[in-house]
Amino acid sequence: MDLSLYRGKRVLVTGHTGFKGTWLCKMLVNAGAIVTGYSLDPPTEPNLFSISGLDLQMKSIIADIRDFDRLKAVFAEAQPEIVLHLAAQPIVRESYKDPRYTYETNVMGTVNLMECVRLNPCVKSVLNVTTDKVYKNNEWCWGYREDEPLDGFDPYSNSKSCSELVTHSYINSFFADRDIAVSTARAGNVIGGGDFASDRIIPDCVRAMKAGEKIGVRNPYSTRPYQHVLEPLAVYLTIAAKQYEDKQYAGFYNVGPDDCDCVTTGNLVDLFCKHWGDGAEWINQAEANAPHEANFLKLDCSKIKSVFGWKPRWNIDECMKYTTRFYKAWLAGEDIPAEMDREIKEFLEG
Numbered sequence: 001m002d003l004s005l006y007r008g009k010r011v012l013v014t015g016h017t018g019f020k021g022t023w024l025c026k027m028l029v030n031a032g033a034i035v036t037g038y039s040l041d042p043p044t045e046p047n048l049f050s051i052s053g054l055d056l057q058m059k060s061i062i063a064d065i066r067d068f069d070r071l072k073a074v075f076a077e078a079q080p081e082i083v084l085h086l087a088a089q090p091i092v093r094e095s096y097k098d099p100r101y102t103y104e105t106n107v108m109g110t111v112n113l114m115e116c117v118r119l120n121p122c123v124k125s126v127l128n129v130t131t132d133k134v135y136k137n138n139e140w141c142w143g144y145r146e147d148e149p150l151d152g153f154d155p156y157s158n159s160k161s162c163s164e165l166v167t168h169s170y171i172n173s174f175f176a177d178r179d180i181a182v183s184t185a186r187a188g189n190v191i192g193g194g195d196f197a198s199d200r201i202i203p204d205c206v207r208a209m210k211a212g213e214k215i216g217v218r219n220p221y222s223t224r225p226y227q228h229v230l231e232p233l234a235v236y237l238t239i240a241a242k243q244y245e246d247k248q249y250a251g252f253y254n255v256g257p258d259d260c261d262c263v264t265t266g267n268l269v270d271l272f273c274k275h276w277g278d279g280a281e282w283i284n285q286a287e288a289n290a291p292h293e294a295n296f297l298k299l300d301c302s303k304i305k306s307v308f309g310w311k312p313r314w315n316i317d318e319c320m321k322y323t324t325r326f327y328k329a330w331l332a333g334e335d336i337p338a339e340m341d342r343e344i345k346e347f348l349e350g
Helices: 019-030 048-052 068-078 092-097 099-119 155-175 201-211 230-245 265-276 302-308 316-331 336-349
Strands: 010-014 034-039 059-062 082-085 125-129 181-187 215-217 223-225 252-255 262-264 282-284
Touching (some): 010 019, 010 068, 019 034, 019 048, 019 336, 034 068, 068 099, 082 099, 082 230, 125 155, 125 230, 155 181, 201 215, 201 265, 201 316, 215 265, 230 302, 230 336, 252 302, 262 265, 265 282, 265 316, 316 336
Parallel strands (some): 010 034, 010 082, 034 059, 082 125, 125 181, 181 252, 215 282
Antiparallel strands (some): 223 262
């Protein structure tokens, strides 16, 4: 995988202190990009950004995506050529607790981002990262295609559907006649080292291991399209680079694993226990009155495979091997920036 286009390019990443944002910035810094990040403080303690060493390798702006004037000033100073938009309130359960904040961040945050792009002709390539949950979920057994209706159920999913529509409107209204390419990418659930969020299954597993407890699984029978975090990030960078060179690559893309890697949460935790060892095991803690979450959702990724010749590099078993290796290294106090570099190198070299 060739990331040479990014050498010397000015890249702005929103949401850079999050799990995916930190890995993305690490890839960009390694590729020689001039990276500016715009995000709130890291959302957890511990967090990947703080242990990644990236604060010494890029410009990190701690600010709110809802603050248009601040974002506008950062655009004016950074003069980005490529913009990767990851800033979001990303947790379904949190969206039930605070739907207003979720919509303000995920919808108006996108409006603010697109407005800054509109005002800065330096920008040539934009990618808005959304989610597989943007689709109206009929819980059917085949994957959703990019032209399916957008209508997420819960406030998080629906706000990301709205973020897609905001992007579509700006493309049609302002960008069609400009030398700029804008895409969205809809990715499934990601796993990998360095996620410490609440209400996510792998961090829950690691917390249980650290405490010497059994892993509690709330939705063991829900099927999800799990993939290693480096899979969609590599695709995001590919889309942004290709459309920077040729606008015809701009579009709306699903990014997900092959069907064989769409597994139940229970199966995923079985794999975690296998690779972790040390007697790891889990128990069913299904909640009778839990907020609604889809039981089955997967993507049809034929388009991105056809356009870019892309295919997943690591299957679900390899994903878990790297994920558990990272967390064991972290718990042992090993060099996390070196571990990240090693994983990125092994992934890119295939």
